[in-house]
Amino acid sequence: MNMLQFQQSVWYNCVSPTKDELLELQKKYRFHMLDIEDCLSVHERPKIEEYASYIFLVFHIPYMETSGRLVKEELNIFFGQNFIVTIHDGQVPLMQNLQKQLKSSKKKQEEYLGQGTAFFLYKLMHDLFFTGFPLLEEMMRDLRRMEETLFQSEEQRGVLATILKLRRNIIVMRSILFPQRSIIALLEHKSRLFSSEDIDIYFDNILDALERQWSLLETAKEMSEALQATHESWLSHKTNSIMRILTVFSVTLLPLTLIASLYGMNVVLPLQQNPSAFSLILAAMFLIMSGFFGYFLWKKWL
Numbered sequence: 001m002n003m004l005q006f007q008q009s010v011w012y013n014c015v016s017p018t019k020d021e022l023l024e025l026q027k028k029y030r031f032h033m034l035d036i037e038d039c040l041s042v043h044e045r046p047k048i049e050e051y052a053s054y055i056f057l058v059f060h061i062p063y064m065e066t067s068g069r070l071v072k073e074e075l076n077i078f079f080g081q082n083f084i085v086t087i088h089d090g091q092v093p094l095m096q097n098l099q100k101q102l103k104s105s106k107k108k109q110e111e112y113l114g115q116g117t118a119f120f121l122y123k124l125m126h127d128l129f130f131t132g133f134p135l136l137e138e139m140m141r142d143l144r145r146m147e148e149t150l151f152q153s154e155e156q157r158g159v160l161a162t163i164l165k166l167r168r169n170i171i172v173m174r175s176i177l178f179p180q181r182s183i184i185a186l187l188e189h190k191s192r193l194f195s196s197e198d199i200d201i202y203f204d205n206i207l208d209a210l211e212r213q214w215s216l217l218e219t220a221k222e223m224s225e226a227l228q229a230t231h232e233s234w235l236s237h238k239t240n241s242i243m244r245i246l247t248v249f250s251v252t253l254l255p256l257t258l259i260a261s262l263y264g265m266n267v268v269l270p271l272q273q274n275p276s277a278f279s280l281i282l283a284a285m286f287l288i289m290s291g292f293f294g295y296f297l298w299k300k301w302l
Contacts, residue, residue, distance in 0.1 A: 001025075004102055006113035009120060010083045013099050015090040025085060029054065031078060039076045039087050046183045050190055054080035057187070060176045061092050061128050062135055070135065070169035072176050075128070077121070079191075084117045086124070094127055118191050122202040125184070129206055129213075135173070136216045142166055143223045150230055159231055167224045173217055181210050248301060252292045256285045 001021050002013045014021065022036050035049065035056045049056040057077040064070055073092045078085035088095060101108050112120050143166060149159060188203040263281060274280070 002099060004099070004109070004113075006109040008082045009113040009117050011102075011113065011117075011120065012083070012085040013095065014085065014087045015096075017087060022087075025078070029078065029080065029083060029085075031056070035078070043074060046180050048183050048186050048190070054078050054083075055187070055190055057183070059125075059128070059180060059183070062132060062173055062176050063092055064135060064138070068165065068169075070172045072172065079117060079121050082117060084120055084124075092128070094131060098124070098127065118199045119202070121191065122199060122206070125203070125206050126209075129180075129209055132173070132177070132213045133209075133216075136213055136220065139166060139169060139173075139220050140216070140223075143220060143227065146227055147223070150227060150234065160228075163224060163228050163231060166220075167228065170217065170221050170224055174221070177210060177214050177217060181207065181214065184210060244301060248292075248296055252289055255288050255292075259285060259288075 001017055002015075004011045004013070012025065014025075017039075019036075019040060022039055025031065026033065026036050030053065032049075032051065038047075038056075038058065043058050045058075046060055047056075047058045055078075057079065059075045059077070060072040061075050062070055062072050071091075073088060075092070075095075076087040078087075086095065090096060098112075102112060112123050142162075146159065146162060146166070184203060184207045188200045188207060191199045191203060259281065
């Protein structure tokens with residue numbers, strides 16, 4: 001558990017804290033035990049709980065793994081008049097980087113903590129939620145690359161797997177953004193309880209950023225659906241083309257197989273005694289095959 005104090009404001013940054021450490025904070029600031037239990041478990045949805053002396057928040061922060069898989073990190077926040085407690089598992093680099101910057105720079109401490117914990121919460125939320133823009137821009141670039149691959153390349157191997165991975169990332173991002181818009185809207189009004197300034201104007205800036213991210217996400221969702229539909233159409237067309245060619249060959253070879261079968265029978269057949277029978281049969285087969293191919297070309301089936 002790391003503590004940083006500037007003037008009257010205190011920030012506790014707890015990375016994977018133990019239950020004893022959380023209980024220590026609970027005794028000091030009189031946190032509700034249900035909130036402590038929430039910090040020790042995983043929440044599927046963000047939440048906000050208001051109490052007389054503090055507000056308890058649960059957020060989900062998106063970040064990209066090295067494999068290109070989008071995942072979310074849970075961030076629990078206790079926010080009061082002169083204190084703010086952040087609890088997480090340390091998967092979001094921004095949290096650790098911010099702690100190092102504040103510890104090493106008095107100027108940074110004044111920038112983040114000098115105007116009180118409500119303004120610090122705004123700055124923290126601003127830094128965390130604005131990281132969504134680079135993630136969305138990367139998704140849009142990947143979608144455009146997939147679009148070029150679909151329409152300019154005959155090689156489609158691995159395309160579907162990439163599209164499905166992008167669609168999964170979009171679904172995860174949607175599950176993160178959708179509920180947090182309402183949480184920020186509530187926080188915009190509730191944060192006034194612990195700030196003498198018009199802090200709601202700042203939180204409105206974050207809400208506007210989330211709305212813009214949601215708009216980009218809707219565009220990405222529509223693009224991914226269109227790309228998947230296009231790829232499925234391409235696969236269907238490719239399959240039909242292959243089946244058409246195989247059918248043409250089957251139909252063409254059918255009369256040739258019939259002739260070969262007839263002359264393989266142990267019965268008297270026309271031209272059987274003719275010394276040129278083999279050449280005549282081959283010529284007949286060639287003419288039949290040419291006739292079939294000519295007909296298929298005329299019908300534009302090939």
